[in-house]
Amino acid sequence: MTPVEVLTGERGRASAVLSETFWKTTPMKYYRPPLADPTKILTRTELASVLADLNRKAPRSKNTRLNLVIFRLASCCGLRASEIAQL
Numbered sequence: 001m002t003p004v005e006v007l008t009g010e011r012g013r014a015s016a017v018l019s020e021t022f023w024k025t026t027p028m029k030y031y032r033p034p035l036a037d038p039t040k041i042l043t044r045t046e047l048a049s050v051l052a053d054l055n056r057k058a059p060r061s062k063n064t065r066l067n068l069v070i071f072r073l074a075s076c077c078g079l080r081a082s083e084i085a086q087l
Contacts, residue, residue: 047075
């Protein structure tokens with residue numbers, strides 16, 4: 001049997017039968033991931049300046065050292081915020 005039965009309803013009865021022509025004539029919708037916003041991506045010079053600033057301040061403050069570790073895990077290792085939070 002070639003038609004595709006779509007089961008709906010409380011008792012699981014077939015309420016609609018779609019023919020193969022429906023699937024052949026309906027264009028397929030492709031998934032398009034959202035494009036990255038260029039304002040949210042650091043350039044190499046911005047990345048270097050943030051790392052240099054954090055490295056300069058890290059010996060003086062524990063919080064800055066923690067910020068340096070978090071920033072390196074996120075930017076260099078590619079960890080997400082949720083993954084860093086679970087460490």
